[in-house]
Amino acid sequence: MSTLTSLKTQERLLDRQAANSIREQIVNRIMPPGHRLLEAVLASELEVSRGTIRSALMQLSNEGLVRQVAFTKWEVAPASVSEAWELYTLRGALEGLAASLAAEYASPAERKVLTQVFAELEAAAKAEQREAAADADFKLHKTIVAMSGHKRLIRDHERIILQVRFQMTHIGFVPRDPKDLIDDHRALTEAVVGGDIERAEQLARTHNSAEIRRLLAANARPPSEAVRRQNKKGERE
Amino acid sequence: MSTLTSLKTQERLLDRQAANSIREQIVNRIMPPGHRLLEAVLASELEVSRGTIRSALMQLSNEGLVRQVAFTKWEVAPASVSEAWELYTLRGALEGLAASLAAEYASPAERKVLTQVFAELEAAAKAEQREAAADADFKLHKTIVAMSGHKRLIRDHERIILQVRFQMTHIGFVPRDPKDLIDDHRALTEAVVGGDIERAEQLARTHNSAEIRRLLAANARPPSEAVRRQNKKGERE
């Protein structure tokens, strides 16, 4: 990790690099939910001091990928239906706001970009390219959020999406046939591009509500009410 | 700072205590927006090491009260109309979700509590007690969010509210006559308690939209469109 002045200032910081490295291992399933993280081990593996690892773990904790039990341990965040439920509902609220702002304020150039991104999604879906379609799906939502021009929203959304992908891979989530997604996304795209604020908000917010129900059902879990109760009891931290 | 086993584990940690202390000074206007924060100074004032202060500042940075310029400085977050705009819009999205979840899932006991909290607000407002009314206002919204049983939502909302209060005190925000707030809050309370999901969502989400317009107008600033453009240019960090 020598001094590379070509990198942005942020990326030169060792704790950021360490966080990136650990984050990568978590989202790529090398470290599964509940996996214990020892500061000393990570420090020797990444060849930095324990203090630097600590800083990295705190960042990841704020991103929701890692949990800490004070004085005791760090571990990869657990994956569960209730966690996924939280993420999907929150995502809906954020994307609803983003879509309404995008529909109201985005520039013509931005609207054109969104149309193109949708075209990519449609092409990938029709070609049955699941991987590409899933990526295009995320890209479309990310584009709308970026169009909102809302810095906090963009940052928070990025974090939520990261957690969504993490949870998805561990909950046994099976994506729908990409073709089924086209209509929803077309309607959303048209609402945003056409400046229909109310409709854009509504479509984006409820975009995944079917997904949530499907998720809860597929896992033979009690409906959301029970999930909620379970949350309330949540351990003190 | 001796060993006090009476405190929760969290609160015994020096970096948390330091963060609490600094946070207090920021929200109480002892440290204004833009105020420079020197690690060494804070360390000697609070009688902890620089590393501990560093950890505290990172926490506050995640809460949005402090900003960092890598390798250079820490400072109290700036207050501006665009920042306030971001916070109000985000708050609306979060409270909209919270209200819909509360309306759908809250227990009868919780609904009863909400009714009581609204009664407190109404009493304070009618008695022209501005301070008490403002507190009751926040308390009512916080209660609804708590009723959602959504852990991430509760945490994020708490952070947003903290920032809202911080911005409010520095933007020259003049609260409305408390009496004018009663009707809105009554409608919201009734929708949540009555289980009208859609209406609760709608009312909570747009609750402050008038506030946003008033804020932008009162500061003789360009309307939200211009505010948004300003955001997009935002400095790279």
Add this chain to the structure above:
DNA sequence: CTATTGACGATTGTCGACTATCTTTCTATC
């Protein structure tokens, strides 16, 4: 046999010293 207490080992929490980077100031050159 069970429950309580205490010592031990493992791990996180805190500190002070050292290093890297940025900003400012000074100086030399045109």
Add this chain to the structure above:
DNA sequence: GATAGAAAGATAGTCGACAATCGTCAATAG
């Protein structure tokens, strides 16, 4: 006098050592 480069000062970034805390397990009392 203006400008570019170098040196100096200030400040954040990183490290290794030491302290505090927690969980475990064995010893002991009932």
